[in-house]
Amino acid sequence: MIRYPFLEEGATIGVTAPSSGVQEELHDWLKLSCSRMKMKGFNVICGETVWTQVKAKSAQAQLRATELNDMIRDDNIDLIIPPWGGELLIEILEYIDFENLKCKWILGYSDISVLLLAITLKTGIATAHGTNLLDLRGEYTDETTAMWQTVLSTNSGESILQHSSLNYQKEWNAAPSPSVFHLTEQTCWKVITNTNVKIQGRLLGGCIDVIRHLIGTPFGDLQYFQHHYINNEPILWYLENCELNTADLRRSLVQLKLAGWFDHCTGLMFGRSDANRPIDNYTVEDVYKELSEELQIPIIFDIDCGHVPPQMTFINGAYAEVEVEDGKGTVKQYFKP
The missing domain is CATH 3.50.30.60 (LD-carboxypeptidase A C-terminal domain-like)
Structure with a gap:
């Protein structure tokens, strides 16, 4: 059976970069994205990997995997949203602790979809393919993108309807x-x-x-x-x-x-x-x-x-x-x- 995480109000978002981090000249985008989440009532915890980007990755594979594993194990973190995708997430799969994954949402797309699909196929835990954190930095968000929060707040056994964008x-x-x-x-x-x-x-x-x-x-x-x-x-x-x-x-x-x-x-x-x-x-x-x-x-x-x-x-x-x-x-x- 499939297990579905549930997003509570006032949840804590863990921000880690299992693929690409954010180069220094775009750190303001990341800070703004985090502040937007705080304005929506979330708490935000940023890992070290999000602030670095060298040779097509945020950090070496084991470091990226360790930070992700730690956030998944941390009972104080309810939802994980990477800043964006990248190129080399596949490098970290062999270091992910799939046997002890806690049932919490991971949201993203692009290179992040490697992680999402692998988790669902191996564990039966549902994962969320949708917006990344950097795309939530605006003063307002269109209706299609903004549905991420409603979708992740759906209870197991319930349903949620989405319409194509205008x-x-x-x-x-x-x-x-x-x-x-x-x-x-x-x-x-x-x-x-x-x-x-x-x-x-x-x-x-x-x-x-x-x-x-x-x-x-x-x-x-x-x-x-x-x-x-x-x-x-x-x-x-x-x-x-x-x-x-x-x-x-x-x-x-x-x-x-x-x-x-x-x-x-x-x-x-x-x-x-x-x-x-x-x-x-x-x-x-x-x-x-x-x-x-x-x-x-x-x-x-x-x-x-x-x-x-x-x-x-x-x-x-x-x-x-x-x-x-x-x-x-x-x-x-x-x-x-």
């Missing part, structure tokens, strides 16, 4: 603004198989660039998860592409298929992406169409997930009903044990 951000702009995101483009969720679709299953996913590297390791045993934690219920995958061109995306999806990750799968959802560069006129829509035909399942794309904000909060392990009608999407997640 608009998304076309490009990043670091200029000072009351809101971190500049949502200017109209959101439209799309479906390969037909105009409207309704699918359901246990949610799993993350950034395909990095979670694909869990295949064949002790941290990516999907069959074990299915047998031991969800009674072989169907999987509903959500995936997002950070940097892969279409050929590399296709190779990665075929690898997941050959590894059995799409066995007993009811559908796939793909986030918007600035990557997806065509190779020899081979477009991302071609990739989605081929995969849909091979697996004989619907594929939804351009959803609110990943590096083109805003994004919903998806709970790895939760049972979800996803519906798309006329470009609008709803995701109802049931915190089903």
Whole structure:
């Protein structure tokens, strides 16, 4: 069965950097993010790793793992939110104390999704794919992103409904603004198989660039998860592409298929992406169409997930009903044990 943490009011957030830390010139962003959380009634404890960044990582792997393990064990810390993603989280997996993980939320995306997926697959503890801490530094937060707190405050056995965003951000702009995101483009969720679709299953996913590297390791045993934690219920995958061109995306999806990750799968959802560069006129829509035909399942794309904000909060392990009608999407997640 799946175990769900619960976010209490006035909880303490532990901020650690299991992937990338924050370089010195951006420390003010981190301080501002922490102050925003305190204004919302949270307590905040920052680890040492968040303040450093050298050679594509916040610190050496064992140091990052030790700080994360300590925060997970600490009864005074209720929720862990890294500052953001990065490149090399996979280095710390062998040092994580999976046998003694306490049931508390870890929230993030990008490279952090390696940690999130590994925890859920190995332990059955639900994890939260959504905003990072640095993106919460604005004076206000859009409705889609802000749902993270409501979602994490859902009781086990209850459900939570999220709606697709009205608009998304076309490009990043670091200029000072009351809101971190500049949502200017109209959101439209799309479906390969037909105009409207309704699918359901246990949610799993993350950034395909990095979670694909869990295949064949002790941290990516999907069959074990299915047998031991969800009674072989169907999987509903959500995936997002950070940097892969279409050929590399296709190779990665075929690898997941050959590894059995799409066995007993009811559908796939793909986030918007600035990557997806065509190779020899081979477009991302071609990739989605081929995969849909091979697996004989619907594929939804351009959803609110990943590096083109805003994004919903998806709970790895939760049972979800996803519906798309006329470009609008709803995701109802049931915190089903």
